[in-house]
Amino acid sequence: MNTTYNYQELYDYAVSIGCEAVLGEPMSLNTSFKTGGPCGVRLSPDSTEQLKSIITKANALGIPFTVLGNGTNVLVPDEGIDKAIIIIGDNMAEYSVEGEDTLVFSAGTNLVSLCRFALENSLSGLEFAFGIPGTCGGAVFMNAGAYGGEIKDVLTEITHLTPDMRIETIPASEAELSYRHSVYKSNGCIVLAAKARLTKDSKESIKERMNDFLGRRKDKQPLEYPSAGSTFKRPEGYFAGALIQECELKGKSVGGAQVSEKHAGFVINKDNATSTDILNLIDLIKNTVKAETGVTLEPEVIVLR
Numbered sequence: 001m002n003t004t005y006n007y008q009e010l011y012d013y014a015v016s017i018g019c020e021a022v023l024g025e026p027m028s029l030n031t032s033f034k035t036g037g038p039c040g041v042r043l044s045p046d047s048t049e050q051l052k053s054i055i056t057k058a059n060a061l062g063i064p065f066t067v068l069g070n071g072t073n074v075l076v077p078d079e080g081i082d083k084a085i086i087i088i089g090d091n092m093a094e095y096s097v098e099g100e101d102t103l104v105f106s107a108g109t110n111l112v113s114l115c116r117f118a119l120e121n122s123l124s125g126l127e128f129a130f131g132i133p134g135t136c137g138g139a140v141f142m143n144a145g146a147y148g149g150e151i152k153d154v155l156t157e158i159t160h161l162t163p164d165m166r167i168e169t170i171p172a173s174e175a176e177l178s179y180r181h182s183v184y185k186s187n188g189c190i191v192l193a194a195k196a197r198l199t200k201d202s203k204e205s206i207k208e209r210m211n212d213f214l215g216r217r218k219d220k221q222p223l224e225y226p227s228a229g230s231t232f233k234r235p236e237g238y239f240a241g242a243l244i245q246e247c248e249l250k251g252k253s254v255g256g257a258q259v260s261e262k263h264a265g266f267v268i269n270k271d272n273a274t275s276t277d278i279l280n281l282i283d284l285i286k287n288t289v290k291a292e293t294g295v296t297l298e299p300e301v302i303v304l305r
């Protein structure tokens with residue numbers, strides 16, 4: 001990766017304020033597909049103030065950056081990405097109960113951990129998310145959902161950092177949450193925290209539902225291989241996996257990437273796939289399904305450039 005950016009200076013600054021930093025870290029270490037070349041510098045702040053300081057410094061140096069959580073819905077090219085990657089993850093994970101029925105959680109909180117915390121507090125409404133491997137910030141960013149539930153169903157408010165470094169809190173109703181979409185895909189703000197209103201229920205009932213959803217995931221999804229979950233958004237009136245299977249693409253491979261034999265809606269890293277293998281297979285699927293069914297599949301996976 002050729003670059004004109006002074007990542008060394010940003011790295012030195014990050015280290016000086018106690019921020020975890022690695023120059024040229026392979027993005028295969030930071031994405032669920034386990035592919036992707038190096039970034040300019042990977043930074044993992046441990047507080048909102050540290051995050052603001054890092055972004056302010058990056059902007060002063062003219063260094064572009066992308067903010068990630070667990071990297072569970074992204075793909076990075078094999079040649080890498082000429083940006084700083086700021087990860088809001090375990091270093092910034094906090095969650096608590098407010099009042100009788102409201103969860104307060106930071107963007108870096110692991111979604112599975114939040115589901116378990118809700119269970120411990122006899123709060124129902126997040127069971128659908130048990131097993132989704134992302135952070136809460138990522139879940140808000142893309143309005144994560146499964147099995148008929150979505151994050152938007154329980155969110156009441158969201159706190160974010162604006163591009164000019166102001167911290168704002170907005171009602172969830174203003175976040176334009178819809179199927180795999182939120183205003184955060186285009187407004188330049190960074191999700192910091194959120195609140196969700198749940199309902200009281202018995203731990204036994206909540207746990208039963210959580211185990212049911214997790215069991216369905218294990219039965220039907222190729223969890224044993226690196227992937228980004230469902231590769232395509234659900235086309236209106238159809239199911240992506242069913243269309244792909246109808247086109248006899250189940251098990252189809254390009255290099256080390258494969259359409260899962262367990263669930264055709266998943267492209268997996270079967271055998272040391274490259275990002276190019278995965279992208280070429282996604283294109284093959286899109287082109288084949290369009291030609292044979294007339295339906296246009298839209299990838300759910302975000303390719304970072």
